[in-house]
Amino acid sequence: MENPIQGQEEINLPKDEREKKDGQEKNLVYTYNRELFYSFDKEKGFTKKVDYQYTANQAIIKQGWDAAEERLNDVKRQVIAGKRSPIAYFMEKKLMDIPILASYMNQQKWKIKWHLTNAGFNRMKRATLERYAEIFEISPEELKKPSFFT
Amino acid sequence: MIKLDFEHRQAGHCESGVTSNLLNYHGFKISEPMVFGIGAGLFFSYLPFLKMQHAPITSFRVWPGKIFERVTKELDIKKEIHHFRNPKDSMDMLDKILMKGLPVGLQVGTFHLTFFPPEYRMHYNMHNMVVYGKENDHYFVSDTLMEFPVTISYPDLMKVRFAKGTFAPKGMMYFPMYVPAQVDLKPLIIKGIRETANNMVGIPFPIIGVRGIRYLAGRMRNWQKRFGDEKASYYLGQVLRMEEEVGTAGAGFRFIYGAFLHEAAEILQQDWINEISIEMGENANKWREFSYLGSRNCKKRAKPEQSYDFLADILLECADREEKIFRKLIKIK
Numbered sequence: 274m275e276n277p278i279q280g281q282e283e284i285n286l287p288k289d290e291r292e293k294k295d296g297q298e299k300n301l302v303y304t305y306n307r308e309l310f311y312s313f314d315k316e317k318g319f320t321k322k323v324d325y326q327y328t329a330n331q332a333i334i335k336q337g338w339d340a341a342e343e344r345l346n347d348v349k350r351q352v353i354a355g356k357r358s359p360i361a362y363f364m365e366k367k368l369m370d371i372p373i374l375a376s377y378m379n380q381q382k383w384k385i386k387w388h389l390t391n392a393g394f395n396r397m398k399r400a401t402l403e404r405y406a407e408i409f410e411i412s413p414e415e416l417k418k419p420s421f422f423t
Numbered sequence: 424m425i426k427l428d429f430e431h432r433q434a435g436h437c438e439s440g441v442t443s444n445l446l447n448y449h450g451f452k453i454s455e456p457m458v459f460g461i462g463a464g465l466f467f468s469y470l471p472f473l474k475m476q477h478a479p480i481t482s483f484r485v486w487p488g489k490i491f492e493r494v495t496k497e498l499d500i501k502k503e504i505h506h507f508r509n510p511k512d513s514m515d516m517l518d519k520i521l522m523k524g525l526p527v528g529l530q531v532g533t534f535h536l537t538f539f540p541p542e543y544r545m546h547y548n549m550h551n552m553v554v555y556g557k558e559n560d561h562y563f564v565s566d567t568l569m570e571f572p573v574t575i576s577y578p579d580l581m582k583v584r585f586a587k588g589t590f591a592p593k594g595m596m597y598f599p600m601y602v603p604a605q606v607d608l609k610p611l612i613i614k615g616i617r618e619t620a621n622n623m624v625g626i627p628f629p630i631i632g633v634r635g636i637r638y639l640a641g642r643m644r645n646w647q648k649r650f651g652d653e654k655a656s657y658y659l660g661q662v663l664r665m666e667e668e669v670g671t672a673g674a675g676f677r678f679i680y681g682a683f684l685h686e687a688a689e690i691l692q693q694d695w696i697n698e699i700s701i702e703m704g705e706n707a708n709k710w711r712e713f714s715y716l717g718s719r720n721c722k723k724r725a726k727p728e729q730s731y732d733f734l735a736d737i738l739l740e741c742a743d744r745e746e747k748i749f750r751k752l753i754k755i756k
Contacts, residue, residue: 306540311678311679314704319682327715329714330663332719333660336656340477369546
């Protein structure tokens with residue numbers, strides 16, 4: 274029993290698509306670690322097996338990362354256009370949002386929002402800048418002038 | 424240098440897996456589904472007003488930490504749970520407990536977890552793992568998600584134990600001190616099943632339990648109209664990620680719970696529970712079908728292959744099945 278809903282898949286998929294699917298299964302996107310899965314079959318009952326995530330699930334995971342990348346590109350465009358500060362870019366890059374960044378910085382949310390604007394960013398103290406750089410795991414110079422500007 | 428003789432066993436769900444492994448170390452043999460069942464881990468809630476990664480949260484399990492709490496309480500296990508303000512203190516305490524020869528469970532954030540699969544490294548703070556040894560500046564870690572035991576360095580461990588954001592772990596560590604050798608599981612199983620059944624069908628609140636599934640189905644029908652194709656597909660993806668991704672062992676814990684019912688039937692010697700476990704397994708397969716068909720919409724975001732009405736109908740069927748199952752289970756004696 275490879276896949277708990279294999280029977281179901283075969284009903285749903287026409288033959289040529291099924292073959293295509295088999296081919297896809299060989300080049301999975303995420304193959305870092307094999308996980309434990311439970312499955313159920315009427316004859317065998319509940320069984321366990323260790324395998325990579327199913328192809329269908331990998332597509333779902335990939336969707337999440339694609340959306341994150343898209344958001345990052347949006348923010349990058351805004352930063353280059355001068356609408357937001359580089360902190361907005363690195364915040365998105367580290368998958369953070371304002372509440373998470375605020376708790377890492379130990380500061381109020383409105384202050385983070387202020388630093389996301391260029392006006393607030395330019396008037397920021399050096400120590401605050403260094404703290405941000407430390408959280409984003411980059412140098413303060415990189416934060417001041419990100420490499421994608423050049 | 425200290426390395427305890429800790430058996431690394433992979434598990435579907437991190438918290439029940441860690442609890443089961445810790446008890447196993449103390450000589451109390453208990454399986455992961457059994458821990459999950461006694462801890463009344465199964466749940467459902469859809470929280471449209473709380474967002475994670477820009478989409479509403481769907482939860483298939485109880486509050487994090489509840490399973491360990493319930494299981495140790497019910498089994499009458501002596502345990503300690505600690506929270507810390509100072510990272511240095513928390514690491515010293517960890518070393519001290521390890522020196523005493525006790526493996527320690529830790530709550531950590533996954534974003535900076537160096538050994539974790541890159542695709543799961545998000546700001547998710549409810550992950551659990553066991554530290555069972557230390558050599559120089561490296562700790563030996565048994566993470567139930569990973570196939571093999573791993574190691575992590577001192578600064579990295581400190582960082583993940585003090586991750587920030589929602590449900591921040593605050594260096595939380597827990598470990599059983601004394602575990603009784605023999606416990607009669609029967610009353611605990613009955614209590615656990617009753618609790619779960621009550622959570623699923625007994626709470627008159629629209630976003631919890633079986634009602635929650637129906638509520639989600641109703642919302643899903645309107646997603647396309649309200650948010651457009653792109654966002655609807657992203658929202659659906661979020662539901663599926665919570666259902667299938669890291670630490671549910673598939674189908675939002677329904678498989679684990681079915682396995683628990685199967686085990687429980689043997690211990691209680693009540694055959695009708697075994698029949699229900701089969702129903703649960705079929706219900707879990709239905710959930711898998713939902714995620715399989717739904718994942719096609721996530722692949723082609725601009726052009727959904729399956730209509731949201733069709734997916735919502737599958738959810739309604741799951742809700743009906745679960746209602747039937749838990750209405751029967753709530754009468755367990």
